[in-house]
Amino acid sequence: MSEQTLADTLDRSTHIAYYRRHLRLLPQPYTSTDLSRLTLIFFCVSALDLLQALPVGTDELSQTREWANWIYLHCMLDDSSGFRGSPGTDSHIASTYFAIATLAILRDDFKRVNRGRILGWLKQCQRVSGDFKGSFAPLLLSNKPHGELDLRFGYCASALRWMLAGEGGSDDYDTGACADFIMRCINYDGGIGQEPGTESHGGLTYCGLSTLMLLNRIDNLTLEQKRRLTRWLVSRQIKGSTEDQTEVFDLGSSGLAAGFNGRVNKDPDTCYSFWIGASLSILGDFSLIDFNANANFLLACTQNRRFGGFGKLPGDFADADTPDVMHSYLGLAALSLSSQEMHLRHLDPALCLTTETKSYLGTLRGKWMV
Ligand SMILES: [Zn+2]
Numbered sequence: 001m002s003e004q005t006l007a008d009t010l011d012r013s014t015h016i017a018y019y020r021r022h023l024r025l026l027p028q029p030y031t032s033t034d035l036s037r038l039t040l041i042f043f044c045v046s047a048l049d050l051l052q053a054l055p056v057g058t059d060e061l062s063q064t065r066e067w068a069n070w071i072y073l074h075c076m077l078d079d080s081s082g083f084r085g086s087p088g089t090d091s092h093i094a095s096t097y098f099a100i101a102t103l104a105i106l107r108d109d110f111k112r113v114n115r116g117r118i119l120g121w122l123k124q125c126q127r128v129s130g131d132f133k134g135s136f137a138p139l140l141l142s143n144k145p146h147g148e149l150d151l152r153f154g155y156c157a158s159a160l161r162w163m164l165a166g167e168g169g170s171d172d173y174d175t176g177a178c179a180d181f182i183m184r185c186i187n188y189d190g191g192i193g194q195e196p197g198t199e200s201h202g203g204l205t206y207c208g209l210s211t212l213m214l215l216n217r218i219d220n221l222t223l224e225q226k227r228r229l230t231r232w233l234v235s236r237q238i239k240g241s242t243e244d245q246t247e248v249f250d251l252g253s254s255g256l257a258a259g260f261n262g263r264v265n266k267d268p269d270t271c272y273s274f275w276i277g278a279s280l281s282i283l284g285d286f287s288l289i290d291f292n293a294n295a296n297f298l299l300a301c302t303q304n305r306r307f308g309g310f311g312k313l314p315g316d317f318a319d320a321d322t323p324d325v326m327h328s329y330l331g332l333a334a335l336s337l338s339s340q341e342m343h344l345r346h347l348d349p350a351l352c353l354t355t356e357t358k359s360y361l362g363t364l365r366g367k368w369m370v
Pocket of ligand 1: 270271272312327
């Protein structure tokens with residue numbers, strides 16, 4: 001790799017074929033995720049956006065319209081108050097986020113989206129009392145918040161609020177309570193846990209931090225809290241903890257491969273290169289990581305050159321290292337945070353969409369907010 005640039009080692013055409021193939025037909029291992037088809041579609045479509053490989057010609061444009069029509073036809077609720085992950089399931093906050101984000105990437109005109117209904121439904125999903133006041137449930141049951149507690153749903157609600165220009169409207173939810181709940185999830189080590197008092201976790205730290213960013217409340221964090229959080233995030237980059245991995249990570253003259261873990265004493269995993277890298281990017285501290293070592297981890301250790309995509313862990317086509325669309329998307333997204341050498345579109349770290357797609361949404365927001 002020493003004679004190649006980093007960009008040379010990203011096999012773009014194989015990756016593009018990988019995502020297009022998965023949009024046509026999902027392999028058997030995805031059977032158990034059938035209820036989350038919209039999520040899988042988002043990972044593939046957004047990856048093609050990063051790779052600048054969405055259909056652009058007139059004939060090909062009919063393909064993007066077909067994908068958008070599928071989302072409306074099979075996943076939008078009859079009363080337009082949200083989207084389901086797959087035909088026959090209930091409206092879900094994550095599915096609604098993935099639907100709106102995917103439609104934006106496909107440059108849909110949003111004429112079939114009922115913004116008011118979705119924003120009103122979101123407001124109902126927020127818990128307004130009790131120990132978890134301010135957090136979001138994933139769905140409603142008898143018009144009340146229902147389901148597990150997870151900062152991911154607060155993130156989905158905040159991204160939807162931004163994408164659909166819900167700020168300050170009559171259906172806007174209590175953003176102060178949402179931010180307060182996240183602040184209560186910050187631990188002594190600086191990271192953020194699932195709920196107050198639980199272990200700091202890379203994915204949930206990203207969700208909490210991005211939510212504060214999207215709500216314009218990042219300055220709720222004190223300088224000391226930011227310093228501790230940055231220290232915790234930077235400490236997640238490791239070479240590996242087992243002999244096997246040390247072997248895999250030895251790239252000779254190419255230097256060190258060092259990915260990220262999501263919790264203390266865990267092994268590095270492709271997706272945390274994004275969760276941690278994007279968090280540091282939001283804090284303006286991305287330059288503190290060893291980006292080349294992380295790129296080596298992704299490109300030399302978890303990229304699958306034969307089939308495209310990225311596996312979760314380093315390896316050579318063992319079961320655990322078979323690429324999946326989530327890790328494949330997040331591997332690319334991590335690389336795009338510093339994409340000059342990769343020829344990838346740049347990603348907005350809080351919204352997890354390309355800056356081009358964010359700009360398209362910005363134009364729509366401008367019309368909606370008049
Ligand atoms: Zn992972």
